[in-house]
Every structure is written in structure tokens, then in C-alpha cells.
Amino acid sequence: MKFVIAIIKPFKLDEVREGLHSIGVDALTATEVKGYGRQKGQTEIYRGAEYNIQFLPKIKLEIAVPDSQCDKVVEVIQSAACTGKIGDGKIFVLDLEQAIRIRTQETGENAL
Amino acid sequence: MITKIGKKAALAGAVIGALTTSLPALAADAPAPAIDTGDTAWMLTSTALVLMMTIPGLGLFYAGMVRKKNVLATLMQSFAICCIMTVVWMVLGYSLAFTSGNAFIGGLSRVMLNGLGAGISKGADVPFTMAAGTSAATTMTIPESVFMTFQMTFAIITPALIAGAFAERMKFSALCLFTVLWSLLVYVPVAHWVWGPDGWVASRIGAIDFAGGTVVHINAGIAGLVAALVIGRRKGYGVDDLSPYNLTYAIIGASLLWVGWFGFNAGSAAGANGRAGMAMATTQIASAAAGVSWMCAEWMKTGKPTVLGIISGAVGGLVAITPASGFVLPGGALVIGLAAGVICFWGATGLKHMMGYDDSLDAFGVHGIGGIVGALLTGVFAYGPLSATDASPEGVSGSFAQFIAQAESVGVTIAWCAVLTFIILKVVDLTVGLRVSTDEEMEGLDMALHGERINS
Numbered sequence: 001m002k003f004v005i006a007i008i009k010p011f012k013l014d015e016v017r018e019g020l021h022s023i024g025v026d027a028l029t030a031t032e033v034k035g036y037g038r039q040k041g042q043t044e045i046y047r048g049a050e051y052n053i054q055f056l057p058k059i060k061l062e063i064a065v066p067d068s069q070c071d072k073v074v075e076v077i078q079s080a081a082c083t084g085k086i087g088d089g090k091i092f093v094l095d096l097e098q099a100i101r102i103r104t105q106e107t108g109e110n111a112l
Numbered sequence: 113m114i115t116k117i118g119k120k121a122a123l124a125g126a127v128i129g130a131l132t133t134s135l136p137a138l139a140a141d142a143p144a145p146a147i148d149t150g151d152t153a154w155m156l157t158s159t160a161l162v163l164m165m166t167i168p169g170l171g172l173f174y175a176g177m178v179r180k181k182n183v184l185a186t187l188m189q190s191f192a193i194c195c196i197m198t199v200v201w202m203v204l205g206y207s208l209a210f211t212s213g214n215a216f217i218g219g220l221s222r223v224m225l226n227g228l229g230a231g232i233s234k235g236a237d238v239p240f241t242m243a244a245g246t247s248a249a250t251t252m253t254i255p256e257s258v259f260m261t262f263q264m265t266f267a268i269i270t271p272a273l274i275a276g277a278f279a280e281r282m283k284f285s286a287l288c289l290f291t292v293l294w295s296l297l298v299y300v301p302v303a304h305w306v307w308g309p310d311g312w313v314a315s316r317i318g319a320i321d322f323a324g325g326t327v328v329h330i331n332a333g334i335a336g337l338v339a340a341l342v343i344g345r346r347k348g349y350g351v352d353d354l355s356p357y358n359l360t361y362a363i364i365g366a367s368l369l370w371v372g373w374f375g376f377n378a379g380s381a382a383g384a385n386g387r388a389g390m391a392m393a394t395t396q397i398a399s400a401a402a403g404v405s406w407m408c409a410e411w412m413k414t415g416k417p418t419v420l421g422i423i424s425g426a427v428g429g430l431v432a433i434t435p436a437s438g439f440v441l442p443g444g445a446l447v448i449g450l451a452a453g454v455i456c457f458w459g460a461t462g463l464k465h466m467m468g469y470d471d472s473l474d475a476f477g478v479h480g481i482g483g484i485v486g487a488l489l490t491g492v493f494a495y496g497p498l499s500a501t502d503a504s505p506e507g508v509s510g511s512f513a514q515f516i517a518q519a520e521s522v523g524v525t526i527a528w529c530a531v532l533t534f535i536i537l538k539v540v541d542l543t544v545g546l547r548v549s550t551d552e553e554m555e556g557l558d559m560a561l562h563g564e565r566i567n568s
């Protein structure tokens with residue numbers, strides 16, 4: 001099993017969710033987060049006072065998938081979240097040791 | 113068609129001429145002045161409008177520009193000043209400002225509003241005569257209770273305006289003490305000099321100020337500048353992100369200020385008349401023109417027309433037209449507005465950063481600078497017939513001499529206000545302390561001073 005974490009632009013959430021749904025991913029967690037990477041924030045000006053706002057709003061997606069589906073998931077997120085401009089975000093893939101469905105106590109891929 | 117209009121105009125001229133010549137005769141056996149219900153209704157309305165400028169107008173305007181942790185504390189400043197000033201005005205302020213005393217300060221005849229009900233009979237009141245029994249007596253067509261409350265709302269908003277300069281770092285106890293001292297030692301004397309029955313700025317210098325360019329705005333702006341210098345910059349100024357939490361509040365506040373300003377300026381005619389109408393028209397025009405000119409200046413300089421910019425410009429225009437409304441025509445108002453927008457933009461962005469003081473919400477940049485622009489230009493654009501009376505049939509017209517008189521009144525206000533404000537701030541600092549601790553400032557004044565927050 002793999003654990004996919006994706007940081008994306010907030011307005012891309014719907015496209016990514018639809019893409020993932022179309023390939024059969026029916027569970028994901030989304031969190032509103034703030035952060036920065038190479039984009040290094042943005043400049044805001046209030047009555048001439050310039051503020052460099054470093055932390056920009058992003059959405060963090062967390063998805064647990066079977067090994068077989070992982071490449072497809074990454075590909076879908078990559079294409080749906082891409083605008084080609086700086087600040088599109090990143091995708092991280094981790095090995096996932098165990099998954100347990102709390103209600104039924106199922107484990108492993110059965111719990112995904 | 114043209115001849116017809118010409119004939120009508122000639123006829124109208126003849127009628128007016130006849131009326132004018134018969135006026136002295138009328139005045140000689142004029143009936144005792146009476147309360148005018150139309151005037152009184154408008155002044156009751158104006159009073160409510162001006163109160164709305166402070167709560168919630170100014171409160172929201174300022175609260176929208178501070179950080180999330182200081183929103184409630186900023187609203188609290190306006191609300192608390194409203195409550196404190198009402199009591200101060202009732203106890204002592206009104207009497208010292210508007211009863212006859214000498215050229216520098218009024219008397220004590222209305223302390224605790226003593227005698228305010230003396231003319232009441234069967235629920236009706238007599239018309240208010242300011243400085244009754246003296247050579248400076250002025251009779252109005254409204255009850256004194258209405259005049260007193262109308263002026264009270266001006267005394268409320270002036271210290272509330274100053275609070276923008278030291279927002280996000282002043283102790284609440286210091287604010288309360290400062291408000292009482294400043295209103296009695298700065299606002300009240302200057303109001304007496306400019307508007308009182310025997311004030312020396314009006315009578316000896318001959319300066320005009322319709323609704324409070326010197327008394328309210330220059331006073332508040334200069335006090336704000338001195339306060340920003342004495343109390344020092346906010347922690348993290350120029351380094352940390354001090355950007356506004358919610359400019360939606362600020363635009364609601366600015367809009368309430370704009371609407372309330374009709375009471376402020378048109379209400380300063382003390383009646384529902386042609387002068388009030390012209391004051392309303394010029395107020396609208398100057399405010400809009402200043403909003404446009406700030407927006408354009410900013411657009412050209414930084415590439416973006418901002419929401420905070422256009423509302424700041426509109427408020428700057430309202431400030432600048434305040435002394436002029438009731439003295440100028442729409443054309444003058446347009447020029448005053450356009451000038452105020454650009455000059456206040458420079459005051460709040462260029463000048464402030466050049467000098468390095470932290471006037472957090474630009475009490476000086478908008479009210480001080482806008483007030484000075486307006487007070488000076490009033491002497492340029494004043495149109496005589498608007499202020500003409502039987503006693504002064506020419507009225508006050510724009511001239512070089514009037515411009516100089518305006519400049520003198522500005523200078524006098526700046527000097528008195530700056531010196532007294534500095535002394536008051538030092539006294540407050542030595543007694544209760546001016547500034548919150550660094551920890552309290554970092555935590556935010558909402559929690560540190562009031563134990564509350566807007567949401568979790």
C-alpha cells in the first residue's frame with residue numbers, strides 16, 4: 001500500500017477530486033493548509049506598506065491506495081492540478097505499513 | 113423663449129430687490145424668534161447621523177485595518193470614547209466650549225447642563241440663543257438640548273479619530289485618561305475659539321470653519337501624529353506582517369462615515385435650509401472626487417487600484433470638504449476633493465514612510481493632511497452669498513487675505529494641539545503608562561486587555 005500526500009492550489013481541488021473519482025478512488029482527506037516553496041509567498045500593499053506574505057493558502061490531500069493504483073493516482077493528480085505556473089504544489093508518495101477500518105476491524109487493502 | 117426667461121428674471125430681480133429693501137423694516141418689528149420644526153427635525157436627524165459616524169462607522173473603519181488579534185480592542189476604543197465623552201461633555205465640556213466667557217474659554221453657566229430645561233413649558237422649548245445677553249448673542253431656531261447633543265457627537269468623534277494613530281499598542285486605561293484630558297484641554301478650547309460666541313480665531317483672525325476642519329480634523333490629526341511619535345512604532349513595524357485582517361469591515365465603516373457625514377456637514381448649517389443643501393451637495397462631490405483621485409494616483413504608482421485606497425481617498429475628501437461645505441459651490445468642492453485625494457495619498461504612503469513614524473491607521477495622513485488642505489482651500493473657493501447675512505451682506509468670499517486667515521487658524525490649531533497633546537501624553541505615561549507590555553502586544557489587545565476574542 002502507498003500513502004499519497006499532495007499539496008495543491010485550492011481552486012484545483014474539485015478537478016483533482018473528480019479525476020480521482022473517475023479512476024475509482026473513493027476515499028480522500030483534504031485539509032486547508034498554509035505553506036511556501038519556491039513560490040516564496042506574495043507581496044501585498046496596504047496604503048503603501050508592502051508586506052511579503054510568505055505562507056500561502058494550499059490544500060493538502062491524503063490518499064491511501066493499493067500499490068497497483070498508485071501510479072495512476074499520481075498521474076491523475078499531476079494532470080488535474082497542473083497550471084504550469086509556479087506554486088502548483090507537490091506530490092509525495094510514502095510506503096504505507098498498515099490500514100485498519102475502525103468499524104469492521106478489516107486490515108490491509110481490504111480497509112482502503 | 114429667451115426674452116420670456118429674461119423678463120421673468122428681471123421680474124424676480126425686482127421682487128428680490130423690493131424684499132431686500134424692506135428687510136430692515138421687517139427686522140425692526142420682527143416677532144420674537146420661534147422654534148422651527150423643520151430645522152429642529154433636521155438637527156435631530158443630523159445628531160443621530162453624526163453619532164453613527166463614530167459607532168459603528170469609525171469603529172468598523174479602524175477595526176477592519178488592524179490584525180485579527182486587535183479587532184475588538186479597536187472597536188472598543190470608539191465605543192468607550194463615545195460613552196466617556198458623553199459624560200465629559202455633559203459635566204463640563206459643553207459649558208466651557210459654548211457659553212460666553214472670554215476669547216479663550218467659555219464659562220461655567222452650563223456645568224452639569226444646569227439650566228438646559230429653563231425654557232421648557234408644557235413640553236415646548238424656547239429657541240436657543242448662544243451667549244444670550246451679550247453683544248455676540250446668536251439666536252437659532254432649535255432648542256438648546258438639540259444644539260448641545262449635536263455638538264456632543266462632534267466632541268465624541270474627535271478623540272475617537274486620534275485612536276487610529278496609536279492602534280494596536282496603547283493601554284486601555286491610558287486611552288480613557290487621555291480622552292478626558294485631551295477633550296478638556298485641546299478640543300474644548302479650540303471649539304470655543306472657532307465656534308464659541310466670543311472665540312478669538314473666528315473674531316480676531318477672521319478664519320472660517322463650517323463643520324470642523326480645524327476643530328475636529330486638524331486637531332485629531334496633529335494629536336495622532338504626536339501620539340504616534342511619543343508612543344513609538346508597533347513591534348515588528350517594517351518587518352512583520354501587519355496587514356489588515358478584514359477590509360470588509362473597513363469598507364462598511366467608510367460607507368457609514370460617508371452617509372453620517374451629511375449630518376456632520378449639512379447639519380452644521382443648524383437648520384434645514386439652502387446652506388445645508390449646498391453643504392450636502394459639496395460633501396458628496398468632494399468625497400467622490402477624492403476617492404477617484406486617490407485611486408488613480410495609486411493605480412499609476414503601484415499598478416493596482418485598491419479597496420483600501422479608494423475608501424481612504426473618499427474619507428480624505430470628506431475631511432477636506434468639512435471646513436468648506438456651506439462656504440463653497442460644487443466647482444470648488446470638486447477641486448478640493450481631487451486635491452485632497454492625491455495629497456492624502458502622499459500623506460499616508462509617501463510622507464509617513466519617509467519620516468518613519470507609525471501612524472497605524474493614518475489619523476494624521478488622512479485627517480491632519482486632509483484637514484489642512486480643506487481649511488486652506490476654503491479661503492480660496494468661498495462663495496460670499498452662501499454665508500451672507502443681514503449683518504454681513506457680503507458674506508465671506510475667497511481671497512488672498514482669507515487664505516492667509518485660514519493659514520493662521522491652521523497654524524494656531526497645530527501649535528496648541530501639538531504642545532498640549534505632548535504634555536498630556538507625558539502625564540498619562542507617568543501615571544498609568546501609555547503602552548502595553550511587549551508580551552501583551554504580541555498576544556493581541558483583545559485577549560490581553562479585554563479577555564475576549566472575535567472567534568476561536
